[in-house]
Amino acid sequence: TTRTPEFLGLDRSAALFPQSDNAADIVVGVLDTGVWPERKSFDDTGFGAIPAGWNGQCVAAKDFDPAKACNRKLIGARFFSKGYESRLGPIDENRESRSPRDGDGHGTHTSTTATGSAVPDASLLGYASGTARGMSPRARVAVYKVCWMGGCFSSDILAAINAAVDDGCHILSLSLGGGATEYFRDSVAIGAFNAMERGVVVSCSAGNAGPGVATLSNLAPWITTVGAGTLDRDFPAYVVLGNGKNYTGVSLYSGKPLPSTPIPFVFAGNATNSTIGNLCMPGTLLPEKVAGKIVLCERGINPRVQKGMVVKDAGGAGMVLANTAANGEELVADSHLLPATLVGEKAGNEIKTYVLSGPDTTATIVFGGTKIGVQPSPVVAAFSSRGPNAVTPEILKPDLIAPGVNILAGWTGTAGPTGLPADTRRVEFNIISGTSMSCPHVSGLAALLKGVHPDWSPAAIKSALMTSAYIDYPNGNSILDVATGLAATPFDIGAGHVDPPKAVDPGLVYDLTADDYLDFFCALNYTPPQIATIAPGRNFTCDSKKSYAVSKLNYPSFSVPFATATGSAGDSTATTTTLTYERTVTNVGSPATYKATTTAKVDGGEIKITVDPAVLEFTETGAKKSYTVKFTAPSLPSGSSGSGRLVWSDGKHIVGSPIAFTWT
């Protein structure tokens, strides 16, 4: 977060987000691995009294003294381990703290990303230096430790959400997830629904299972589901081969450099007795073949930093780690314990060709420090999970993307930056990647919006973040997906990349209440017990006389799944299908007249989009207007897809909704 506030335009929009007492009244609850409270990011200088409505606790434990740990910034710290311990046995307190204390680092990273106080001169071993600050530095934070060495269990997560809502959190940030499952079986979805019903915004990570299709977690429409993109910052490390060719990779290595003249360079697959020696798995490298040399390893199976450790333990002098097709050109930097760099698939293939060209190949690695202004940015991270929504195809997920690659934020005091047991380095900040990192960016931004618009519902805040998101670079080209090198689709980025200065004044919002979601459950044909599981406070039954449809849920984006028509011979016919969606927008700006424009692009067919009415006139703030959208498309082969966009604009505001088309 030494770069993301600038990247998100927060430095240019101080007037839009006054750091007032409003912001200080907002509490962000972070469900994660706990907190390292001694970090400067939790400094409470300048904070007033804890908000009157706060009911939370800072629990005492052997290594957690509330008097020292909590303050006017970190106002809550609790842990939930009963489910974990019932499944895996008592916590081994020699290995992890039975307390809110974070022995992992992940929770300290996410909580400081969302709300960390400004810390000047922050860096990781000199990399990414600057002032680190959370997205909402004036918000308060409460941490709920639910994740332990063996994982995070739903009974603990549900207990923590329950506590966080009771405590008085306004925003919940969950950088965790499970598989795609029906909402009434998903404890995060159940907890989030009832939190939402009480006005709490719930932001969750989309998952790191990309770039495969339908790999998302946290699919419920009342959750804000966040994918990950890059910043305009990089950490170049150049591979210089003995043949004179150079390749650019990334690294956060900060120790003694390699000689500037190339040294022997070998392929791990030729320095092993294992059939998977190319992956540099533990115990697979032959020391006599790698000692004093740079080793080319390939990505996959075991963690990147562990591969470096394997090379180091075998006596290697350095490592070039090459992406394969699974990761393409995505470059994620690591603070390896030996000189090492990660290169993309194309460079990796060329380097591999060179290292296999003879017995006397050589190389060196030159570390380039921190580079700012990298373009294009953002690009969608290959690891970021992708749609379509495997539970409800009519709801587009992810909702949006935010920075999640090479993010600097606070870290634990008990683990090194690689997290490896052998890493004895201790750092105040660490640089890591994942949708876990993008989620708290959005949580912090939601806190900012809540501070400016305390009366907005969770759905309105989510809508503002989504409809103001951007999908193009300033030059007009579409945001790219690093996994393909092509323009990202709505299944990759949802509504686009978050743009907080625009989100604060979105013009129109697509609002939703808990009642709207009850209709949504009826549209999904949920049974009364299933509805009661999600919405236990309601004695609700679907009305058999009422027409329910998922397409009526007032969502800020559109996912339009067409069924492929088949003829008697099983081939596609030339029939067309029309699907109608209903939406209602609420004017949260001044009186204005909005006009609709649409675009659509589908290979192999033409889609007709009709918006009725195409002009909406608002004479007062708070007024609501409804419209319908008809999508008429030919039958295309199953697996076909396309994208489009519906934009309402009054000339000042751009209220954009992505449209994703699929044929199944």
Added chain:
Amino acid sequence: AAAVPTSYIIHMAKSQMPARFAEHSHWYDASLRSVSDSAELLYTYDTVAHGFSAKLTPAEARALSRQHGVVAVLPDIRYELH
């Protein structure tokens, strides 16, 4: 495997609490005790869910799912950090 206890989340229909119980937690406990004398209650949920979690054998979980007021008995699922 049928006898090995594991944790479950039991969702209850709060409105169906029999009149003889003064508090929901007493009802939850009685429901649990009706299928097991020894089952360990982990949490009660009152705000974002209505019910409780407990360590049960699969057979006890099935028996509990047939109790009055129980709307769902869900296995405790492991989630992962992203």
